[in-house]
Amino acid sequence: MSEQDQRALRDAFGRFATGVTVVTTREASGAPRGFTANSFSSVSLNPPLVLICIGNNAHSAPAFRAAPHFAINILTAAQQQTARLFASHSDEKFALTDWTSGAHDVPLLPGALATLVCAQHKLVEAGDHVILIGEVLQTDISDGPALGYHRGKFIEIPR
Numbered sequence: 825m826s827e828q829d830q831r832a833l834r835d836a837f838g839r840f841a842t843g844v845t846v847v848t849t850r851e852a853s854g855a856p857r858g859f860t861a862n863s864f865s866s867v868s869l870n871p872p873l874v875l876i877c878i879g880n881n882a883h884s885a886p887a888f889r890a891a892p893h894f895a896i897n898i899l900t901a902a903q904q905q906t907a908r909l910f911a912s913h914s915d916e917k918f919a920l921t922d923w924t925s926g927a928h929d930v931p932l933l934p935g936a937l938a939t940l941v942c943a944q945h946k947l948v949e950a951g952d953h954v955i956l957i958g959e960v961l962q963t964d965i966s967d968g969p970a971l972g973y974h975r976g977k978f979i980e981i982p983r
């Protein structure tokens with residue numbers, strides 16, 4: 825695909841307004857890992873399944889492939905800085921963020937609109953990404969405006 829076609833594809837994808845999540849897990853060593861993702865989708869209610877797509881170039885991709893559990897933190901409008909931090913390759917993500925350990929020791933971001941603790945259900949190779957399908961084991965929700973992403977910009981989605 826030419827660079828021009830890639831740009832057009834990105835622009836077309838970017839017309840789809842989404843929420844924003846930070847997906848978290850732990851490496852086998854116990855170190856927390858996470859990245860910002862808007863590819864989140866609910867998949868099934870029974871069994872409860874969700875998915876997220878991870879680029880093979882993401883530094884945390886090997887950790888997510890290997891981890892038995894992970895969490896999806898759906899961000900509030902107040903967590904834009906967190907979204908920016910977790911969209912970087914920084915080693916300081918968890919040093920600069922308030923976080924706790926949830927069920928199965930997965931890192932959780934307090935203040936998120938919702939957190940979903942998941943068990944890895946299936947990995948599906950898909951081009952330059954892997955689709956990580958999770959079975960939801962535990963949820964927690966709160967209230968407030970959501971953080972959104974549209975045409976390359978963060979937006980606030982009123983409650």
Ligand SMILES: Cc1cc2nc3c(=O)[nH]c(=O)nc-3n(C[C@H](O)[C@H](O)[C@H](O)COP(=O)(O)O)c2cc1C
Binds near residue numbers: 863864878910
């Ligand atoms: C709003 C937004 C949504 C993103 N969604 C995804 C996504 O769904 N999948 C993905 O692999 N990267 C996504 N990214 C890019 C990653 O957050 C970025 O590559 C990050 O550096 C990965 O972290 P890591 O290299 O420490 O794993 C997104 C970035 C932003 C700003």
